[in-house]
Amino acid sequence: MRIDVISLFPEFVDQCAGFGVVGRARERGLLSLHGWNPRDHAEGNYRRVDDRPFGGGPGMVMMIEPLRAAIRAAQAAGHVDDRPPARVVYMSPQGRPLDQAKVRELAALDRLVLLCGRYEGVDERLIRAEVDEEISIGDYVLSGGELAAAVVVDAVARLQDGALNDAESAIQDSFEADGLLDCPHYTRPVEHELGTVPAVLMSGNHAEIARWRRMQALGRTWARRPDLLDEAALSPADRRLLDEWRASGEG
Numbered sequence: 256m257r258i259d260v261i262s263l264f265p266e267f268v269d270q271c272a273g274f275g276v277v278g279r280a281r282e283r284g285l286l287s288l289h290g291w292n293p294r295d296h297a298e299g300n301y302r303r304v305d306d307r308p309f310g311g312g313p314g315m316v317m318m319i320e321p322l323r324a325a326i327r328a329a330q331a332a333g334h335v336d337d338r339p340p341a342r343v344v345y346m347s348p349q350g351r352p353l354d355q356a357k358v359r360e361l362a363a364l365d366r367l368v369l370l371c372g373r374y375e376g377v378d379e380r381l382i383r384a385e386v387d388e389e390i391s392i393g394d395y396v397l398s399g400g401e402l403a404a405a406v407v408v409d410a411v412a413r414l415q416d417g418a419l420n421d422a423e424s425a426i427q428d429s430f431e432a433d434g435l436l437d438c439p440h441y442t443r444p445v446e447h448e449l450g451t452v453p454a455v456l457m458s459g460n461h462a463e464i465a466r467w468r469r470m471q472a473l474g475r476t477w478a479r480r481p482d483l484l485d486e487a488a489l490s491p492a493d494r495r496l497l498d499e500w501r502a503s504g505e506g
């Protein structure tokens with residue numbers, strides 16, 4: 256998968272995507288990242304990329320043309336005949352909230368262009384003409400879209416075939432598996448001043464361990480993120496597990 260990032264600080268996203276699983280995916284050629292700086296496409300001596308907002312008010316707005324030229328350059332650079340043009344995604348607080356379903360959808364694309372705004376954002380005419388969809392990583396304001404773009408790159412990279420080996424399989428990630436929160440995890444030592452490891456995990460009884468993990472995932476989701484839990488859609492077995500978890504006073 257190829258991702259082109261349009262940003263005044265393209266090295267920012269490149270560095271965020273240089274470690275661990277994402278760095279490895281890039282080394283393995285599963286993902287390529289290309290940065291495009293609108294300033295390189297700005298006219299005039301001052302290479303202007305922003306200007307004051309019409310209608311007054313604080314801050315600056317990113318201008319149409321440098322962004323448009325950078326998007327064109329990105330689309331042209333990565334163009335492959337008979338392939339659809341890249342989807343252009345604008346990272347902004349006004350976007351649709353990013354969730355794992357959207358991550359899966361983006362991860363399946365051949366190409367993606369991520370547009371990162373700075374200042375107060377981008378001229379609306381550019382958004383209407385060039386942006387396919389706006390995505391937000393949460394209801395808060397950042398100083399630029401680069402961190403949001405880095406989040407998308409990370410989430411998408413780990414879903415590329417071959418990015419994770421079996422042990423790291425993304426399917427174990429709760430949001431990936433079935434929309435539930437993940438169960439608790441433990442490792443050595445068994446005994447510690449902070450407590451001991453639940454006996455079931457030491458039992459070697461894999462059916463019991465799977466049952467316990469499912470119960471914990473259901474209970475935690477119910478307790479912490481009831482919005483993720485559609486109790487109606489729970490199987491009878493899951494409903495029984497959740498009842499058992501609630502009865503155990505774990506909540």
Ligand SMILES: COc1ccccc1CNc1ccc(C(N)=O)cn1
Nearest residue numbers: 346347372375376391392397399400
């Ligand atoms: C004032 O900043 C802006 C105003 C408008 C657009 C973009 C920006 C750049 N900042 C961003 C970007 C994304 C997110 C998010 N929640 O995904 C948060 N902040």
